[in-house]
Amino acid sequence: MENKPILEIKNLVVEYRTDDGIVQALNGLDLSIQPGETHGLVGETGAGKTTAGLGILKLIPDPPGVVVDGEIYLDGKNVMVASDKEMESMRGYDVSMIFQDPMTSLNPVMTVEDQIAEVYELHEDISQADSLKKTHEILELVGIPAERGNEYPHQFSGGMKQRVVIAMALAGNPKLLIADEPTTALDVTIQAQVLGMMKDLKDKYNTAMLMITHDLGIVAEVCDKVSVIYAGRIVEQGNLVDIFDNTRHPYTEGLFNSLPNLADRTQKLKPIKGLMPDPSNLPTGCPFHPRCDYVMEICSKVKPPRVYRDGAHYVECHLYNEENIKKGGVIERD
Amino acid sequence: MEKIKPKIYKKKGPIVEVFLRLAKNKTAILGLIIVAILIIAALAAPFIFDYDDVIIKQNISNRLQSPSKDNWFGTDDLGRDIFARIVYGSRISLRVSFTAVAIALLIGGFLGAIGGYYGGMLDNIIMRFMDVFLAIPGTLFAITIAAALGNNIRNLIIALSISSIPGFARILRSSVITVRDVEFIEAARAIGANDARIILNHVIPNSLAPVIVHTTLNVATIILTIAGLSFLGLGIAPPAPEWGSMLSSGRTYLIGHSYITAFPGFAIMITILALNLLGDGLRDALDPRLK
Amino acid sequence: MWKYILKRLLYLIPVLFGVTLLVFLIMSVAPGDPAKVILGEQATPEAIEQLRVELGLDDPVLVQYMRYATGLLKGDMGMSYKSKDPVAVEIVARIPTTLKLTLSATLIAVLVAIPLGIFAAVKQNTLFDGLSMFIALLGISIPIFWLGLMLLVLFSQRLGWFPSSGAASWKSFILPGVALGFHSMASIARITRSSMLEVIRQDYIRTARSKGMPYRDVITKHALPNALIPTITVTGLQIGALMAGSVLTETVFSLPGIGRLIINSIQGRDIPVVLGCILVFTIGFSVVNLLVDLLYAYVDPRIKAQYT
Numbered sequence: 001m002e003n004k005p006i007l008e009i010k011n012l013v014v015e016y017r018t019d020d021g022i023v024q025a026l027n028g029l030d031l032s033i034q035p036g037e038t039h040g041l042v043g044e045t046g047a048g049k050t051t052a053g054l055g056i057l058k059l060i061p062d063p064p065g066v067v068v069d070g071e072i073y074l075d076g077k078n079v080m081v082a083s084d085k086e087m088e089s090m091r092g093y094d095v096s097m098i099f100q101d102p103m104t105s106l107n108p109v110m111t112v113e114d115q116i117a118e119v120y121e122l123h124e125d126i127s128q129a130d131s132l133k134k135t136h137e138i139l140e141l142v143g144i145p146a147e148r149g150n151e152y153p154h155q156f157s158g159g160m161k162q163r164v165v166i167a168m169a170l171a172g173n174p175k176l177l178i179a180d181e182p183t184t185a186l187d188v189t190i191q192a193q194v195l196g197m198m199k200d201l202k203d204k205y206n207t208a209m210l211m212i213t214h215d216l217g218i219v220a221e222v223c224d225k226v227s228v229i230y231a232g233r234i235v236e237q238g239n240l241v242d243i244f245d246n247t248r249h250p251y252t253e254g255l256f257n258s259l260p261n262l263a264d265r266t267q268k269l270k271p272i273k274g275l276m277p278d279p280s281n282l283p284t285g286c287p288f289h290p291r292c293d294y295v296m297e298i299c300s301k302v303k304p305p306r307v308y309r310d311g312a313h314y315v316e317c318h319l320y321n322e323e324n325i326k327k328g329g330v331i332e333r334d
Numbered sequence: 335m336e337k338i339k340p341k342i343y344k345k346k347g348p349i350v351e352v353f354l355r356l357a358k359n360k361t362a363i364l365g366l367i368i369v370a371i372l373i374i375a376a377l378a379a380p381f382i383f384d385y386d387d388v389i390i391k392q393n394i395s396n397r398l399q400s401p402s403k404d405n406w407f408g409t410d411d412l413g414r415d416i417f418a419r420i421v422y423g424s425r426i427s428l429r430v431s432f433t434a435v436a437i438a439l440l441i442g443g444f445l446g447a448i449g450g451y452y453g454g455m456l457d458n459i460i461m462r463f464m465d466v467f468l469a470i471p472g473t474l475f476a477i478t479i480a481a482a483l484g485n486n487i488r489n490l491i492i493a494l495s496i497s498s499i500p501g502f503a504r505i506l507r508s509s510v511i512t513v514r515d516v517e518f519i520e521a522a523r524a525i526g527a528n529d530a531r532i533i534l535n536h537v538i539p540n541s542l543a544p545v546i547v548h549t550t551l552n553v554a555t556i557i558l559t560i561a562g563l564s565f566l567g568l569g570i571a572p573p574a575p576e577w578g579s580m581l582s583s584g585r586t587y588l589i590g591h592s593y594i595t596a597f598p599g600f601a602i603m604i605t606i607l608a609l610n611l612l613g614d615g616l617r618d619a620l621d622p623r624l625k
Numbered sequence: 626m627w628k629y630i631l632k633r634l635l636y637l638i639p640v641l642f643g644v645t646l647l648v649f650l651i652m653s654v655a656p657g658d659p660a661k662v663i664l665g666e667q668a669t670p671e672a673i674e675q676l677r678v679e680l681g682l683d684d685p686v687l688v689q690y691m692r693y694a695t696g697l698l699k700g701d702m703g704m705s706y707k708s709k710d711p712v713a714v715e716i717v718a719r720i721p722t723t724l725k726l727t728l729s730a731t732l733i734a735v736l737v738a739i740p741l742g743i744f745a746a747v748k749q750n751t752l753f754d755g756l757s758m759f760i761a762l763l764g765i766s767i768p769i770f771w772l773g774l775m776l777l778v779l780f781s782q783r784l785g786w787f788p789s790s791g792a793a794s795w796k797s798f799i800l801p802g803v804a805l806g807f808h809s810m811a812s813i814a815r816i817t818r819s820s821m822l823e824v825i826r827q828d829y830i831r832t833a834r835s836k837g838m839p840y841r842d843v844i845t846k847h848a849l850p851n852a853l854i855p856t857i858t859v860t861g862l863q864i865g866a867l868m869a870g871s872v873l874t875e876t877v878f879s880l881p882g883i884g885r886l887i888i889n890s891i892q893g894r895d896i897p898v899v900l901g902c903i904l905v906f907t908i909g910f911s912v913v914n915l916l917v918d919l920l921y922a923y924v925d926p927r928i929k930a931q932y933t
Contacts, residue, residue, distance in 0.1 A: 059834055091835055091836060091837035092836035093837055096836070097835045099831065104828040105828045105829055106829055106832065108829070108851065108926075109927075118833075119837075122837050152926040169835075172836075469640045469643075470644055471865035471866065477869070478891065482891065483651075483654075561768050561770075562770060578768070581771060582770075588782065595771070595775075599768060603767050603768070
């Protein structure tokens with residue numbers, strides 16, 4: 001089912017230029033999402049995940065953010081050359097974003113229903129009464145009683161606020177939904193509820209989704225495809241099964257090993273050693289080499305090329321070539 | 335209202351760190367340089383100009399001279415050199431304002447700190463007392479006290495410091511309350527440090543940032559108030575070369591000799607400007623999140 | 626909400642008694658016998674003594690204060706030592722001038738400052754931003770009375786556009802209003818800019834933009850209401866400063882307002898009038914502060930929730 005992708009990002013390079021130096025947030029990001037597909041973007045904090053999401057909306061704060069290179073096509077339209085007006089008509093309507101922290105993502109001095117109704121008023125030729133009616137419908141849809149619509153955000157719990165944020169993002173019935181760590185700020189029990197709801201709604205409207213997360217559990221639950229991002233670049237990409245069952249990149253491997261194994265609790269966690277590199281001073285060659293257990297001499301000198309296992313699954317790692325990648329990882333997995 | 339939250343330093347060398355941040359801020363450095371020049375001028379003035387001979391001695395034959403090579407800022411209605419009087423005037427402005435601020439800081443700071451630290455009744459009494467002071471619009475209070483007590487430097491200092499006490503009490507109280515319950519204070523309490531020790535060694539140092547900023551800006555306010563009071567004839571009486579009273583004495587000669595009024599005004603303005611630049615810079619340097 | 630307002634007004638009563646007691650005490654320790662000041666240097670000791678008894682100045686300070694306070698409770702502010710008129714009459718006659726002056730200064734300050742602050746923040750680090758913040762910095766540094774004098778020289782004496790004294794027409798309040806309001810304008814503009822800058826960086830601004838709202842609308846509909854909260858605080862404080870500043874401005878422009886009255890009365894040791902003026906300023910300031918708090922509740926539902 002290879003048809004026209006809803007989102008295509010090619011070689012996106014974004015820098016934040018501050019007084020303290022240049023932070024390389026994205027270093028040639030490639031990503032594409034088909035209609036209705038859910039794509040997981042997985043990585044640690046500071047890997048450039050949120051920048052990627054904002055880049056699609058053309059909302060990277062400038063200054064200090066500068067898009068140095070790359071192309072973004074949203075439903076066929078070139079975002080990079082789109083005017084402010086064109087972007088405004090796409091935001092909230094063709095593409096919308098659920099932000100990480102529901103506590104700070106809502107305007108504290110505006111009622112919840114007014115904030116949602118704005119989406120309709122901005123994108124549809126609609127009367128105020130109708131937009132309010134639609135707002136109440138979508139509130140009910142995300143599980144909030146319509147009569148609570150005239151309350152203010154501070155009267156809602158965290159989980160409820162996130163439902164409001166989700167309602168707002170879904171109001172325009174977008175073709176692409178960017179969800180930036182939508183459940184991280186929530187309690188575990190609420191997380192499951194919200195995630196379940198998102199999944200249902202997405203299926204109902206056949207919305208494509210970019211799920212930005214650091215949580216492999218969420219990825220396993222909702223994603224069709226997965227990209228693992230490290231220091232602003234995708235190091236491994238493939239279908240869900242490729243990533244989970246045919247893991248190739250040492251970093252992806254490390255992410256899995258950092259998770260506790262509930263079946264065998266005597267097994268020790270093997271967290272990835274070291275910390276994310278300073279993005280204003282990235283290591284040469286493969287940026288992961290200082291933390292990699294399989295580091296070779298070449299890794300610090302040459303950027304690893306992309307090696308494909310099949311049409312969908314690739315890694316960027318010097319451990320692999322066309323031959324050995326098919327056979328299975330040189331990395332032994334417990 | 336700009337919230338000034340105390341920055342809690344964990345790393346060593348916070349003073350160096352703050353200074354480095356301050357040094358990056360060009361306007362703050364400009365303010366610092368001007369303030370430094372003023373202080374030097376105030377200290378050096380008696381060695382450059384003879385008080386009796388140059389500053390207050392009347393010289394009628396030389397009166398109302400426009401600015402020239404001999405009299406950079408001209409001469410006033412009594413023939414005195416305005417430049418010399420302005421330079422000498424910095425002594426009064428700085429001495430009075432520094433003293434008044436120091437007193438206000440000590441008393442207001444003490445009241446605010448113990449109120450904030452102990453809370454309860456004591457805090458309540460102190461703050462209700464401060465409410466009464468704060469209910470009277472700022473400088474109006476200083477005007478009343480200064481006017482009632484009569485104009486000399488000591489009374490002026492009393493008036494200015496009393497009207498500045500509530501501000502300092504408030505600032506210290508709120509920053510003490512924010513740090514009071516922070517973990518390291520609880521830790522200090524847990525190892526048996528007594529209250530006085532905790533206040534002196536832990537609470538006060540961590541409340542310093544807002545206090546330093548407020549102090550700098552308060553000096554500016556007080557210098558403005560001194561000039562205002564003297565302008566009304568309630569501050570420092572002639573013939574002392576106080577900027578506000580110099581400015582006031584030029585009022586009669588506004589037409590034709592507006593420089594008599596203009597130059598002392600510039601002196602006040604530049605001083606206040608410098609203190610504000612420095613204060614803003616300090617705030618940014620002490621609390622980078624506010625930038 | 627009404628309960629809150631009532632509570633605040635009731636709390637004002639003890640504060641006002643505190644204020645009057647404070648001023649009473651200050652005036653009583655002050656050197657200079659009112660009777661002597663009123664009668665002049667040549668008065669005989671007998672005449673002075675007689676006036677002292679007449680004015681009740683021979684009683685202990687606290688007795689004098691109690692007498693004043695009971696009068697105040699009945700709405701009586703006493704008689705002026707000098708003119709023998711009721712203090713209330715003297716003050717009421719001068720309120721319009723001071724009110725017009727402070728109102729025009731407030732209007733000038735707010736109407737200029739808020740747009741200036743917003744534009745400076747939105748156009749951060751541009752020439753406009755730099756220029757307007759430089760003007761604001763000058764504004765907080767210029768002494769009111771000096772600015773007043775310079776405006777007088779330029780616009781009234783050189784150009785003859787405005788009268789130099791008196792309160793005859795609205796024109797008389799333009800220069801004093803600018804002189805008095807400039808300082809507040811500067812403070813309000815600075816706080817508006819900095820709170821606007823703070824708000825623009827908030828997540829909910831990004832949310833609003835992600836809905837597809839044009840940036841202009843995001844600024845006016847989402848950023849401004851949030852940024853106004855600190856602006857309102859500073860404006861309230863500035864109105865207090867304006868009242869104090871009116872003393873200086875009325876002196877410079879020879880306006881017959883309460884500010885002039887208080888200075889003359891202090892110099893003449895006319896204690897009841899001084900107390901009356903301070904009382905009026907304090908009530909005015911307190912009412913402004915109450916209005917500010919109510920305005921908060923209007924713009925910020927979180928604060929409103931605390932009041933009910």
